[in-house]
Amino acid sequence: MPVPRTLSELPYAGHLTPFQGSLGRESDLDGxxxxxxxxxxxxxxxxxxxxxxxxxxxxxxxxMRRARFNEVWMHTVRFVATDLVETTWMDTEIIAGSLAGLELFGSELNRVAFHNCKLDSVNLRAATLRNVSFTDCLLRDADFAGARLDRVTFPGSTLEEVRFAKARMTGVDLRAAARLGIVDGAESLRGATISTLQMMDFAPVFAQSLGITVKDR
Incomplete structure (x- = not known):
C-alpha cells in the first residue's frame, strides 16, 4: 500500500521557493x-x-483546462467546481484533498496517488488512468464512464454511487476496497479483480446488468 510522503521527504524539497506573483494562463511554475x-x-x-x-x-x-502537473505534491488542497478538462497529471501525490464537482473529462493521470481524499461528483469521463491508487479515499458519485483504467487500485477506499459505464479496465484491483457501491457499468468490470465476498454482494448487480431475473418461486 502506498505511503504518503511529507514535504521534507520530497527529492526537490530543498529547491522549493515561495510562490510569488499571479497565476494565469500558460504560467510556468517550476520548483x-x-x-x-x-x-x-x-x-x-x-x-x-x-x-x-x-x-x-x-x-x-x-x-485550468489543459494544465500540466508533473511531480507535484499536494496536501489539504481543495478544488471546488473547477474546470480541469484535458489536464495531465504525472508522478503527482494528493494527500487529504477535497475534490468536489470537478470536470476532469478527458484527462490523463499517470502514476498518481490519492491518500485520504474525498472525491465528490468528479467527472472522469473518457479519462485515462494508469498506475493510479486511491488509498483510504471516499469516491461519491464519481463518473468513470468511457474511461480507460490500467493498473488502478482502491485499497481501503469507499465507492458510493460510482459509474463505470463503457469503461475499459486492465489490471484493476478492487479487492481491498472497503465498499463497492457501483450503480452503473457492472458489465465494464471485465479486466478487474474482485474478492469472493465482493462477488457475492455484487451478484444482484451483475444479474441485472445481464438481464437475469432471480426468483426462488
Whole structure:
C-alpha cells in the first residue's frame, strides 16, 4: 500500500521557493511552493506545475483546462467546481484533498496517488488512468464512464454511487476496497479483480446488468 510522503521527504524539497506573483494562463511554475493561497474563478488554462508543492490551497470555480502537473505534491488542497478538462497529471501525490464537482473529462493521470481524499461528483469521463491508487479515499458519485483504467487500485477506499459505464479496465484491483457501491457499468468490470465476498454482494448487480431475473418461486 502506498505511503504518503511529507514535504521534507520530497527529492526537490530543498529547491522549493515561495510562490510569488499571479497565476494565469500558460504560467510556468517550476520548483515553487504554494501555501495557504486561495484562488477564486481564475483563468489559468495550460498552466504548468513542475516539481512543486501545493499545501492548504483552495481553488474555487475557474478554468485550468489543459494544465500540466508533473511531480507535484499536494496536501489539504481543495478544488471546488473547477474546470480541469484535458489536464495531465504525472508522478503527482494528493494527500487529504477535497475534490468536489470537478470536470476532469478527458484527462490523463499517470502514476498518481490519492491518500485520504474525498472525491465528490468528479467527472472522469473518457479519462485515462494508469498506475493510479486511491488509498483510504471516499469516491461519491464519481463518473468513470468511457474511461480507460490500467493498473488502478482502491485499497481501503469507499465507492458510493460510482459509474463505470463503457469503461475499459486492465489490471484493476478492487479487492481491498472497503465498499463497492457501483450503480452503473457492472458489465465494464471485465479486466478487474474482485474478492469472493465482493462477488457475492455484487451478484444482484451483475444479474441485472445481464438481464437475469432471480426468483426462488
Amino acid at each position: 515553487v511552493h504554494l501555501d495557504g493561497e486561495s484562488f477564486d474563478g481564475i483563468d489559468a488554462g495550460s498552466v504548468r506545475f513542475t516539481e512543486s508543492a501545493v499545501s492548504s490551497v483552495t481553488f474555487t470555480g475557474g478554468r
